[in-house]
Amino acid sequence: MESVPYLIxxxxxxxxxxxxxxxxxxxxxxxxxxxxLLRYLGRFLPPVMMVLLLIYSFKNEDLFSNDFxxxxxxxxxxxxxxxxxxxALVSILGGTGCYMALIQLGGFA
Amino acid sequence: MATSLNQTVFKATVPVMFGYIPLGMAFGVLFSELGYHxxxxxxxxxxxxxxxxxxxxxxxxANQAGLLEIFITTFLLNSRHVFYGISLISSMKAKGWRxxxxxxxLTDETFSLLTSTQPPEGTDRTDYQLRVTFFNQSYWVxxxxxxxxxxxxxxxxxxxxEFVLPALFMVLAIEQFRHLRRAMPFVMAxxxxxxxxxxxxxxxxxxxxxMISVAVLxxxxxxxxxxxxxx
Numbered sequence: 001m002e003s004v005p006y007l008i009x010x011x012x013x014x015x016x017x018x019x020x021x022x023x024x025x026x027x028x029x030x031x032x033x034x035x036x037l038l039r040y041l042g043r044f045l046p047p048v049m050m051v052l053l054l055i056y057s058f059k060n061e062d063l064f065s066n067d068f069x070x071x072x073x074x075x076x077x078x079x080x081x082x083x084x085x086x087x088a089l090v091s092i093l094g095g096t097g098c099y100m101a102l103i104q105l106g107g108f109a
Numbered sequence: 110m111a112t113s114l115n116q117t118v119f120k121a122t123v124p125v126m127f128g129y130i131p132l133g134m135a136f137g138v139l140f141s142e143l144g145y146h147x148x149x150x151x152x153x154x155x156x157x158x159x160x161x162x163x164x165x166x167x168x169x170x171a172n173q174a175g176l177l178e179i180f181i182t183t184f185l186l187n188s189r190h191v192f193y194g195i196s197l198i199s200s201m202k203a204k205g206w207r208x209x210x211x212x213x214x215l216t217d218e219t220f221s222l223l224t225s226t227q228p229p230e231g232t233d234r235t236d237y238q239l240r241v242t243f244f245n246q247s248y249w250v251x252x253x254x255x256x257x258x259x260x261x262x263x264x265x266x267x268x269x270x271e272f273v274l275p276a277l278f279m280v281l282a283i284e285q286f287r288h289l290r291r292a293m294p295f296v297m298a299x300x301x302x303x304x305x306x307x308x309x310x311x312x313x314x315x316x317x318x319x320m321i322s323v324a325v326l327x328x329x330x331x332x333x334x335x336x337x338x339x340x
Contacts, residue, residue: 006173007145013176014166015156017183018190022215025194026201026208040330041323044294046189048322050282051298053186056315057168057275059306074272078279088280089128093135095276100269 070106074099114232118240121226125218126248132160133252134259135273139167141260142267150257154250158214161186161281163253164274178316185319193220200224203235211235214242216249293329298322 032038061068078095085091137150140163153163162183169179193215200223203211219242228237260267286295298318305318 004145007149007170009176010166010170010179011149011153011156013180014153014159014162014183017180018157018159018162018187019213021184021187021190022194022212025191026198026212037330041326042188042191043289044326045185045323047282047285047289047294048298048326049185049188049319050278050285051295052302052315052318052322053165053182054275054278054282055299055302055306055318057271057278059172059311059314063303063306070269071272071275075275075279078276079283082280082283088277088284089131091280092273092276093131095279096135096270096272099272099276100267103269104266 070099070102073102114229114237114240117229118237118244121222122241122244122248125222125245128218129245129248130252130255133249133254134256135270136160136163136167137253137256137258138260138263138267139164139256139270139273140253141257142270143167143170147254147257147261150260151250151254154246154253158246158249159183159187159216160249161277164277167271168274172312174315178313181319182315189217190215190220193217197223200234201238203238207235207239211238211242214246216245219245294326297325297329301325 058068058071061071074095077098078091081094082088082091133154136154137147140150140153141147153166157163157166165182165186166179169182174182194212197215197220201208201211222241222245223238226241228234282295301321302314302318305321306314309317
């Protein structure tokens, strides 16, 4: 599983893709920054990505079985924490702690 | 005068430190479960320097995802950075390697500091911006390294720690909703993502869903533009 050349390739690709998103506005996009299509995608694509990535992180789970209840409880904890305190770190660590407690102590497989 | 400038920068970046070190540590611990040397956790903090992308990398590495899929996903995940850059163009006067490093280090948190704080009287703006970026990256790399090292040493059960990834995306989705106040993209992505996952492909779910979503977004916009009753 731990193939070092693959890991290095992944780091290189992610470095390039991340840098590209940061450098694009400075080299080309400032000319078309006001284009309505770019602004539209800039508003609507990030929420779509977050939801797709959320689903992707559960892609190997059976979403309609009881085994998925700890995940749902963890997500609910994140939602409640984030709506009440609006501190990303508290929400992420609190939700993860809740999930870890459920699967380690709660008798879920 | 460098000492006092460093003190000012340190004070301005303390909130970022309290965010980056624990989150970087969570990343490092998660990463260590893949079985790679902990120094690679530091390397990812140094080279990629993007929180969400690095958490995502752990999931992609575990699934042995293809490089094209990784490139497209990372690019779209970080595409919000494009709009940071646009709003900073006028205040970024640096040239050469300084400019390169400022652009490279433009995370969400660095962006919000650079747009909300001012360099102290009489100091060079570029110098201030560089130090803020460098301090922030130092916190992040420190967190990644500590977490990666700790994860390779500790023996307590970390089962379930991978939940930080969906938790992070959940938080980002809530933040996006506060900002946008429209249910459409969220519902659309939920429906498309679930349908692709359940009916088409588990392994290629991400790439296929992204392509369908972009197509639907463009069609939706086309529909809105030609709808004479739109408000």
